Amino acid sequence: MQTRYFTLRDYPQGMPPRELFELHHQELPALDEGEVRIRNTWLSVDPYMRGRMSGVKTYVTPFELNAPLEGAAIGEVVESRHTSFRAGDKVRHMAGWRDVAQLKGDVLEPLPDMDVPDQTFLGVLGMPGMTAWTGLNRIAHLREGDNVLVSAASGAVGSLVVQLAKAKGGTVVGIAGAADKLEWLEQHGIHAVSYKGKDARQLGDALRDACREGFDVYFENVGGDCLEAALDNLKVGARIAVCGLISRYNSDTPDRGPSNLSNLLVQRAHMQGFIVADHWTEYPHFLEEVGPRVARGEIDYEETVEEGLERTPDAFLKLFEGANRGKMLVRL
Amino acid sequence: MQTRYFTLRDYPQGMPPRELFELHHQELPALDEGEVRIRNTWLSVDPYMRGRMSGVKTYVTPFELNAPLEGAAIGEVVESRHTSFRAGDKVRHMAGWRDVAQLKGDVLEPLPDMDVPDQTFLGVLGMPGMTAWTGLNRIAHLREGDNVLVSAASGAVGSLVVQLAKAKGGTVVGIAGAADKLEWLEQHGIHAVSYKGKDARQLGDALRDACREGFDVYFENVGGDCLEAALDNLKVGARIAVCGLISRYNSDTPDRGPSNLSNLLVQRAHMQGFIVADHWTEYPHFLEEVGPRVARGEIDYEETVEEGLERTPDAFLKLFEGANRGKMLVRL
Incomplete structure (x- = not known):
């Protein structure tokens, strides 16, 4: 063969x-x-x-x-x-x-x-789903009522993050680009914010309009302007789970880096990178929690x-x- | 009167x-x-x-x-x-x-x-001392044998950080500028690295020379090039306590931001801003631990x-x- x-x-x-x-x-x-x-x-x-x-x-x-x-x-x-x-x-x-x-x-x-x-x-029940669950629960320590911001919110990871976060009852805001992605988010009760045509400051303003009181959790898939805009909209004690920085993966020039990292200090925020493989022993736990919800059609993927x-x-x-x-x- | x-x-x-x-x-x-x-x-x-x-x-x-x-x-x-x-x-x-x-x-x-x-x-027994102790113990979760990097290492906070860290047995590296500060650090068994005349990459190289295996903990007082150089020298699971970013306090232009935040992801590192006032209920605990050491002359301030x-x-x-x-x- x-x-x-x-x-x-x-x-x-x-x-x-x-x-x-x-x-x-x-x-x-x-x-x-x-x-x-x-x-x-x-x-x-x-x-x-x-x-x-x-x-x-x-x-x-x-x-x-x-x-x-x-x-x-x-x-x-x-x-x-x-x-x-x-x-x-x-x-x-x-x-x-x-x-x-x-x-x-x-x-x-x-x-x-x-x-x-x-x-x-x-x-949704493989690596991307496990990544969403791990980042929210084990890195960002998601709590009931948390306001959650997600970049690349309609992607393989992000689309599960927003749904898991939404189930906890807070305001969930998703950043995406294309019109059909924004529409998918809105259909799922997520406040959709487009990054298109916006610099970091304008994106930050749009996030503030979407969630005046700021975010308890930011699930970071993108980096660049998304991170900078998010750093301007943190609540005190916010947790940032850094899952990916896809905006940089194909770049061969140095990143400019966010100009407002001092917000980590002002808001006593916590930022942590994670790799799902480090948490794979928890996969059965994830599967037990999310698997039945996928089987019952409660999670849209x-x-x-x-x-x-x-x-x-x-x-x-x-x-x-x-x-x-x-x-x-x-x-x- | x-x-x-x-x-x-x-x-x-x-x-x-x-x-x-x-x-x-x-x-x-x-x-x-x-x-x-x-x-x-x-x-x-x-x-x-x-x-x-x-x-x-x-x-x-x-x-x-x-x-x-x-x-x-x-x-x-x-x-x-x-x-x-x-x-x-x-x-x-x-x-x-x-x-x-x-x-x-x-x-x-x-x-x-x-x-x-x-x-x-x-x-040493007031706010700066309490800041050093809190950042090391409550934010960076210092452990026996940890390699620790400290910026502004001869300052009011940094000079206590290096001594508390040194007592835990790992390699301690301090960043400072003036010759007398570097000398003070060396006299206390701290590897002293000067930031003077170095850009972020050169400072990073100097830190690597001082501690080949990288840092478990970075106590950040400065920001700017110090942070960028530190991000290039983290061990897996490193913890960064962001205490201050003094390099930016008098700046009226936006920060460039570190170009290598992706190292948080690569090294699954944790970065957290803190304000000592949030932890003041622990002051008696700090005083009980550090006070007698100051009274016995074991801590040089x-x-x-x-x-x-x-x-x-x-x-x-x-x-x-x-x-x-x-x-x-x-x-x-």
């Missing part, structure tokens, strides 16, 4: 050009004892992957050049020499960016038995789906154009 | 000119029931007072123009109509910037009975003393020239 997979030819500066991604194919060897062969059905592309394309070790190791790229994926076992798996089993693993994966069974997770579509375990392995790099690059709503996926 | 006191004529932009401070005198009325008259012996001037000269409410209310300025002071009761105080008692209060204060007895604190000079209750009420504004302005070592005081 053949596998087709993507590699990275070089570490990009700035936005990666499409040509850096190369599609290869290879005949797979017969399975060794303990190995499993999986036909992937869904691939995940995520902003954090840009960090792995830098060639610099940050909180994740860089992708190896000219080797199969990696990422979360869901698939069906087609052949197994591992006692815990047999053909037909659905599994989640990290050998994405390819159509057929061959792995030691020990690195596979069986999909949880819940009445939800498979791909939700890459999105959106997906942007590209079709076919060949489109994987395009799906990834679209993350940085603001072209996706909710989770960006590739269906094979 | 007359009192002489300073007022502020206008809210300054940038560094306050000396002429903004005006000395007045006034005949004091007879004491009302419950009032106490105090002849001040020591006045405190502190960087936070600059914030009260802005006319903008931040975490402290602005000074009222043309009214007596305020600040911590120590004095001796000369007359009392309050049952808890009598002539000769030593007290601490907030009616500084004057030679004779007349106050309700309820706002006076008797000086603790410890074998230390009176003025230590304005410095320095004082820079100006003589005479007339010099109070000059003492205050020197805080921003880096001219003081340790606590800046005025002796009356």
Whole structure:
């Protein structure tokens, strides 16, 4: 059986050009004892992957050049020499960016038995959902009635953050750009604020109009002007969970940095970066709390789906154009 | 009896000119029931007072123009109509910037009975000392063996921070400017790094040379290049206590902001602003822990003393020239 997979030819500066991604194919060897062969059905592309394309070790190791790229994926076992798996089993693993994966069974997770579509375990019930839950509950210590601000509020993470926050009863404000994203937010009872055509000060003014008394929690996905505008609208004792700074991921110039960090002092605010992998032992807890709500249709999640392995790099690059709503996926 | 006191004529932009401070005198009325008259012996001037000269409410209310300025002071009761105080008692209060204060007895604190000079209750055992202890223990959660970085390390707060941190056994690095300050640090077993003639990157390199493995704790008194250099030298899970940002207090242009806030994310670091007043209920706890060490001579504290009420504004302005070592005081 053949596998087709993507590699990275070089570490990009700035936005990666499409040509850096190369599609290869290879005949797979017969399975060794303990190995499993999986036909992937869904691939995940995520902003954090840009960090792995830098060639610099940050909180994740860089992708190896000219080797199969990696990422979360869901698939069906087609052949197994591992006692815990047999053909037909659905599994989640990290050998994405390819159509057929061959792995030691020990690195596979069986999909949880819940009445939800498979791909939700890459999105609202996968890493992005767990990120939203962890940031709100474990980093920002969300409390009943908190006013919450979220940037990239209609993204894979942000769209769950706003819904989890809304359920706690405070005012929730989401920053987004495109008209359909703003509309989606308003439909869910979120005050939507567009960043378009606004500098940091103007965005700050718009946030003040949306929530006069300021924010207890800011869930940061973007950085740049969003962070600066948020820092001007904190309540005393505010907590900022820094989940991502996507506005900077493809930048090759130094950030200007927010001019108003002194607000951390004035408002005795707390700002903390986090990486969801550090909290993964809590995944069962998250799944128990959020899974049934997804199954009952109480949580609205959106997906942007590209079709076919060949489109994987395009799906990834679209993350940085603001072209996706909710989770960006590739269906094979 | 007359009192002489300073007022502020206008809210300054940038560094306050000396002429903004005006000395007045006034005949004091007879004491009302419950009032106490105090002849001040020591006045405190502190960087936070600059914030009260802005006319903008931040975490402290602005000074009222043309009214007596305020600040911590120590004095001796000369007359009392309050049952808890009598002539000769030593007290601490907030009616500084004057030679004779007349106050309700309820706002006076008797000086603790410890074998230390009176003025230590304005410095190492007063607000600056309590600030050092609170930032290290309650905000940065200092642990045994932590590597600690301190900016303005020979100042009233910093000089205690480095000694408390050093007692916990890790590497302690202090940033300062003048040669005598660097020398003082080295004499106390602190790795001293000069910020002079270095941009943020060069300062970061110097910090790396001083402590290869990076810092668990950064105690921030300065901001600007110090913060940027520190952000490049954090260990995973680092805690930054933001006590002050003195580099910005007299600035009338927007801060550039650190270009590398993304390190908060990479290192899952925690950054928190704090105001010591929020933690004042813990003062007895601090005094119990640090007081005996000061009395036994185990803590070295320095004082820079100006003589005479007339010099109070000059003492205050020197805080921003880096001219003081340790606590800046005025002796009356």
